[in-house]
Amino acid sequence: MAQALHLFVSSPSSGQTLSKLSFSRQTCSFISYPERRIPFSVVRRSISAISSDLESSSSARVLVSDIGQGGVLSADSSAIEVDAVSEAELKENGFRSTRRTKLVCTIGPATCGFEQLEALAVGGMNVARINMCHGTREWHRSVIQSVRRLNEEKGYAVAIMMDTEGSEIHMGDLGGASSVKAEDGEIWTFSVRAFGSTLPERTINVNYGGFAEDVKVGDELLVDGGMVRFEVIEKIGPDVKCRCTDPGLLLPRANLTFWRDGSLVRERNAMLPTISSKDWLDIDFGIAEGVDFIAISFVKSAEVINHLKSYIAARSRDSDIAVIAKIESIDSLKNLEEIIQASDGAMVARGDLGAQIPLEQVPAAQQMIVQQCRELNKPVIVASQLLESMIEYPTPTRAEVADVSEAVRQRADALMLSGESAMGQFPEKALTVLRSVSLRIERWWREEKRHEAMELPDIASSFSDSISEEICNSAAKMANNLEVDAIFVYTKTGYMASLLSRCRPDCPIFAFTATTSVRRRLNLQWGLIPFRLGLTDDMESNLNRTFSLLKARGMIKSGDLVIAVSDMLQSIQVMNVP
Numbered sequence: 279m280a281q282a283l284h285l286f287v288s289s290p291s292s293g294q295t296l297s298k299l300s301f302s303r304q305t306c307s308f309i310s311y312p313e314r315r316i317p318f319s320v321v322r323r324s325i326s327a328i329s330s331d332l333e334s335s336s337s338a339r340v341l342v343s344d345i346g347q348g349g350v351l352s353a354d355s356s357a358i359e360v361d362a363v364s365e366a367e368l369k370e371n372g373f374r375s376t377r378r379t380k381l382v383c384t385i386g387p388a389t390c391g392f393e394q395l396e397a398l399a400v401g402g403m404n405v406a407r408i409n410m411c412h413g414t415r416e417w418h419r420s421v422i423q424s425v426r427r428l429n430e431e432k433g434y435a436v437a438i439m440m441d442t443e444g445s446e447i448h449m450g451d452l453g454g455a456s457s458v459k460a461e462d463g464e465i466w467t468f469s470v471r472a473f474g475s476t477l478p479e480r481t482i483n484v485n486y487g488g489f490a491e492d493v494k495v496g497d498e499l500l501v502d503g504g505m506v507r508f509e510v511i512e513k514i515g516p517d518v519k520c521r522c523t524d525p526g527l528l529l530p531r532a533n534l535t536f537w538r539d540g541s542l543v544r545e546r547n548a549m550l551p552t553i554s555s556k557d558w559l560d561i562d563f564g565i566a567e568g569v570d571f572i573a574i575s576f577v578k579s580a581e582v583i584n585h586l587k588s589y590i591a592a593r594s595r596d597s598d599i600a601v602i603a604k605i606e607s608i609d610s611l612k613n614l615e616e617i618i619q620a621s622d623g624a625m626v627a628r629g630d631l632g633a634q635i636p637l638e639q640v641p642a643a644q645q646m647i648v649q650q651c652r653e654l655n656k657p658v659i660v661a662s663q664l665l666e667s668m669i670e671y672p673t674p675t676r677a678e679v680a681d682v683s684e685a686v687r688q689r690a691d692a693l694m695l696s697g698e699s700a701m702g703q704f705p706e707k708a709l710t711v712l713r714s715v716s717l718r719i720e721r722w723w724r725e726e727k728r729h730e731a732m733e734l735p736d737i738a739s740s741f742s743d744s745i746s747e748e749i750c751n752s753a754a755k756m757a758n759n760l761e762v763d764a765i766f767v768y769t770k771t772g773y774m775a776s777l778l779s780r781c782r783p784d785c786p787i788f789a790f791t792a793t794t795s796v797r798r799r800l801n802l803q804w805g806l807i808p809f810r811l812g813l814t815d816d817m818e819s820n821l822n823r824t825f826s827l828l829k830a831r832g833m834i835k836s837g838d839l840v841i842a843v844s845d846m847l848q849s850i851q852v853m854n855v856p
C-alpha cells in the first residue's frame with residue numbers, strides 16, 4: 279500500500295523552497311512554515327528529527343518543499359460537535375489551560391437525578407460509571423437515559439461505563455440500611471442462609487455458597503479490604519460467628535476476603551468465573567443500552583477479555599464498546615501485560631486490590647500499572663478512595679490531595695470518584711477538588727518543564743502503524759519544541775489520537791472524528807478534546823472547515839499555531855490559523 283511521502287514546508291510570503299531532503303515512498307506529510315512565530319532553524323530541526331526517526335524505522339524518505347498555504351476559508355454549514363464544557367473552557371481560558379486529566383464519576387443515589395447529573399457534567403465529569411454491584415437494571419437504565427438526554431439536550435458528551443459485579447465473595451444488602459456500624463468486640467454472624475426481608479440483628483448475608491466450608495476458626499475476615507476486620511471464632515453449619523477486631527462502617531454488598539497466617543486465602547474462590555451468569559445478563563443489558571465502556575471486575579487473565587470482546591463483536595452492531603480490565607487481584611498483577619494488551623484500557627481498582635495485596639504495595643502497583651498502560655497505549659483510570667473523607671466532609675484531607683496529585687503527576691488518563699459521588703454528601707465538591715488539583719498539577723508540570731524521560735517503546739505491528747507512531751511521536755516533540763497552541767488530529771478510528779495522547783504533549787489535542795461513539799470513547803484519554811465532524815478525504819478542506827467552524831464559535835483565533843496530524847493521509851502540517 280505504497281503512497282508517496284511528502285513533507286512540505288511552506289512559506290506563505292517568500293514562495294521559495296526552503297529545504298529539500300529527498301524522496302519518499304510511504305506516507306504523506308505536510309508542514310507549513312508559519313513565518314510569524316517560529317525560527318526556521320527550529321522547524322528544520324524538527325523536520326530532521328522526523329526524517330531520522332522515519333529513516334531509522336523504515337526505508338522511507340522525507341521530502342521538504344514549499345507549497346502555498348492555500349488557506350482559503352469556505353463557509354460551511356455542516357456542524358461541528360464538541361461538548362459544552364470544553365467549549366466554555368476553551369473560550370474562557372484558552373487552549374493551554376484546558377484540563378488534561380479525565381474524570382469519571384460513579385453514579386449512585388446521591389447523583390442519579392437529572393439536575394445532579396447535569397451538575398456533574400458542568401463540573402467536568404467525562405465518564406459516568408454505573409456499578410452493577412448495586413441497584414436494579416431499571417435504576418441503571420434510567421441513569422443511562424438521563425445521561426443520554428443530557429448529552430442531547432444540553433450538548434455534553436458524557437460517556438457511560440458499566441462496571442460488572444464480578445463473582446468474588448461479598449456481603450448482601452443490609453436489609454435496606456445504607457450502612458451499619460460494627461463495634462469493637464461485637465459478635466456478628468456471617469451466613470449463607472437466605473433470610474427474608476428482615477435480617478436478624480448483627481447478621482450479614484454472604485453471597486458465596488462455599489463460604490462456611492472455606493473459612494477456618496482463627497481466620498481474619500476483611501470487609502472492603504480492611505475497613506472493618508473480624509476474627510472467625512466459631513462455625514455452626516452455614517453460620518460463621520466472628521468477633522469484630524477493627525470497628526467501622528459496613529456498607530451494602532461490601533467485598534469480603536479472608537486471610538490465614540498473613541496471606542489471602544483464594545484457593546476456592548479462584549474457581550469462581552470472572553464473569554458470572556449475572557454479569558453476562560448485565561453485559562447483555564449494557565450492549566442493548568449502548569454503553570461506551572464495560573469494565574470487568576476481578577480479571578484474572580487475557581482470555582476472559584478476548585472472550586468478552588468477541589462476544590461484544592458478535593452482538594453489538596458497531597462493536598464499539600471498549601473493554602476495561604480492572605486490576606484488583608493478585609492474578610491480574612501476575613498477568614498484567616497480557617491483560618492490558620488484550621483490553622482497551624485498565625483501571626487501578628485500589629479498593630479490592632488493597633484487600634488482596636498488602637496496602638503498602640498498592641502505590642508501587644499503581645505506578646507500574648499506569649506506566650505499562652501508557653507504554654502499551656491503553657488509557658488507565660486510577661480509582662478508589664481518592665477523596666474518601668469527602669463522603670462525609672466538604673473538605674478533603676491534605677493526604678487525599680497529595681494522593682490525587684500523585685496520580686495526576688503519574689499522568690494517568692483518568693481519576694475516578696466512587697462512594698464520594700455515588701452516595702456521599704458532597705459529590706460536586708469532590709469533583710471540583712479533582713478538577714482543580716488536576717489543573718494545578720498539570721500547570722506546575724508544564725511550567726517546570728518536567729518532561730519525564732519515559733522512553734516509549736515501539737508498539738506498532740505493521741509498517742503503516744509504525745508510520746503513525748513516528749508521526750505522533752514527532753508531532754508531540756515538535757509541539758513542545760515549537761510551543762504550539764494545540765495539536766489537531768483527524769482520525770477515523772481514534773488510534774492516532776490515542777498515540778498522540780500517549781506522548782502527553784504540553785498542548786491540548788483536538789481530536790476530530792466522524793463517529794459519535796469514537797468521540798465518546800476518546801473522552802477517557804489524557805489531553806484529548808474530542809470533536810465530531812464530518813470528514814472528507816481532502817485534508818485541506820477538513821482543515822479549512824475546522825478553522826472556520828472553530829473560529830466562528832470563538833474556540834480558536836487567527837494566528838494560533840497548530841500542528842495538524844491525520845490518519846487519512848498520515849500527515850503532519852504546522853500552521854497558523856488563517
Ligand SMILES: Nc1ncnc2c1ncn2[C@@H]1O[C@H](COP(=O)(O)OP(=O)(O)OP(=O)(O)O)[C@@H](O)[C@H]1O
Nearest residue numbers: 384385386387409411412413529629696697700701
Ligand atoms: N447504584 C447504586 N445504588 C446504591 N448505592 C450505590 C450505587 N453505586 C454505588 N453505591 C454506593 O457507593 C459505594 C461506593 O461505590 P463503588 O462503586 O466504589 O462500590 P463498591 O461496592 O466499593 O464496589 P467496586 O469494588 O466495584 O468499586 C458502594 O459501596 C455503595 O454503597
Ligand SMILES: CC(=O)C(=O)O
Nearest residue numbers: 627628629630661662
Ligand atoms: C473500583 C473498584 O472496583 C475497586 O477499587 O475495587
Ligand SMILES: [K+]
Nearest residue numbers: 411441442443
Ligand atoms: K463492580
Ligand SMILES: [Mg+2]
Nearest residue numbers: 606627629630
Ligand atoms: Mg472492586
